Amino acid sequence: MAHINSAALGKDPIWRLLIKQALPASIGILVMSLNILVDTIFVGNWIGSIAIAAINVVLPVSFFIAALGMAIGIGGSSIISRALGAGNSSKALKTFGNQISLTLILSVALVLVGLTFIDSIIPAFGGKGDIFEPAKIYYTVVLYGVPFLALCMMGNNVIRAEGKPKFAMIAMIIPSVTNLILDYILINLLDMGMLGAAVATSVSYFFCFSYVVWFFLSKNSELKINWSHFGFDLPVLSEISSLGFVTLARQAVVSITYLLMNNILFELGGEDSVTVYAIIGRMLMFALFPVLGVTQGFLPIAGYNFGAGNWGRVRESINTAILYSSVLGLLVFAGIMTFSEDIVRIFTDNPNVVRDTPNAMRWVFAATPIIALQLIGSAYFQAIGKAIPALLLTLSRQGFFFIPLVLILPIYYGEIGVWISFPLADVLSTIVTAYFLNREIRLRLKPSLSEKVT
Template structure:
């Protein structure tokens, strides 16, 4: 694995640098998404379609707690990227130490709360009827592993902030491969059902954390922290929190979206409709991997060069990232529109689900070609440490537009109202983000610095 010093973020050609950063990120997201996708296929074929719905019910809770680690990771990594660009090594080290302490404190607390209120949370997120029992089995075991996942997500963002995308990619691949291998043995060979699926997932988080710890203890990392760095530095903690809150708020909205969708669809069509959404949700995680990879690759480049006051390079990185992401989004759009039926048949042989899912999936992905601008635009404000616009733009897609739409449109159009809410929200949030990003470029990135 080639070693890349963080200084390379400030002097290599942007197009080449973005590919070097985005390609490993895309591969890592692809493998992680394939893990979720294949895991769903295994569960659907080896346990049953109700098991798919059960996992979908648990995801909002476990994802939200794991998102604490992701939020702390991305918030702190924005500080680390800018600190490395400004040659402030001690600030970078202190930030990393504070990230570790904060992640452990918050996630362990959330796990305890999640276990105490287990019987209330599962029905609230749509785990009703036949879905409740398998969801409870899966939820309890997966929750034990969420602190490990949170530390992995936090560490992965820091690895990327150091300009080490290949190692960040490996941190995503290892647990994914481990989970699939364990799925085969625990679900198929040992016939452990939902319990096997849950333990396979939790064990994969432990594998991931083992690799992340190895990276930071090895010579590959520039961040060699010591005990004093773990003590809270309140100005740094405040900045981590304000920037990380953007990611946490986004994930909170995702969890709320799952809650609403599972309940609305259960009322409209029962367990089958919840399963339709679960399949589409997996495809959203999987199919958008190249666009999300470009977004992840863009973050450290924009943050480092903004910290170094190389604004011409920041503008170039924005334009290049949007171009690459739009092209990739068009390819995803074409694939979904052309092969929706074939995709659904991979997950299940249930005739009702096969009949209902393809058209719903096409509606959900209808605005994919333009969503790249929204993702890159929101990511830019987070990368350069502007928490308020980052927060508002990140929430615009699902929080300000999608949730109101999905609460209103099904009242008039039934289940189709749920699915058309997706492209409408994507279009509106892209227009808003484009306006604010263009204004920011004209206002704050005018100075040409080499």
């Protein structure tokens, strides 16, 4: 039965579980982020700074489709974690089967739409002027590989819900290493330019997909599904959709943010300003890997113990996760503030980009020490299956605060107004999340009589 091996989530010390879950997740995110980072460095040095901007235009489109898999994975994994905690393995299996069917159908459908309207989508996301042609080359090839990425993202979250973080880590490492090797061969040795970068990315997605399939077919996985589990079950589908919509909505807002930022910055400073944002975006993915790793590690622990009714362990997991991720966030903040100039020179020697990026990067990372509370708070509501609070808190940073700020502040302060919007949105969303998380702990997770006596 699936719950035998996953039972450690309800018994082992929280600090040990969090490290056990978060460390592989952090390493996986680190390698994946390094892949994106080094990929950008390769492209910037071997093709040119315009190529960095071109990839930045394509990312929100491909990532949104891939985020379908992540959304379905996280939504279904919340159900699986709670089902395992309650000893309901049949629901866990049905959920997993529905996740696979849903991911495959939706990702393929969106890829077809994306390829049909390619000439309209690329300019809409900032692929204008000299950026358009390289962006179109990259976009066309990468989109074919995105369904494999969507299935990988879905499967990775299910692997973690089973309590197998090391395998989830390997699933994230494989495409990263593959992409870097192929980048060197196709871009540097074979001089294939943007086409080489795109082929390397798509092939790496397929390698990840192959590993995830192997895991679930092997004895390592406890979720052994059959054909009956692939048929849609409306109650399960509804729960997956409601919880997964939180992640999908977040990625949709991220894509809208890219659209706005690329267009606003193109109008304010042309291709160079778009490149500045592309570099900062890569650093956001890379530098925050330990904080995101703790958040990923926290999800199955909170979900399992909530399903088992262990309120004390849920409270402890929240407090420990916030503490660990806050310390890591502070270290990230110190590193960015100290080494921002050195970081930028790794990507490009374009004098305008080298001049403008360090100050912008410092503004973007200014509130990093406090974002842990916002991330853990919104993740908690998703882990316990409360879709609406999770959705609202997830959207608070970029949807409710950042987008209005980035539309208003540049009118008065120009390009600096764009960068100031980042820390302001972080502070406001953290305050909102702190209020609702504290309220939830006091009302829902209050100590039982036995805990008080103990």
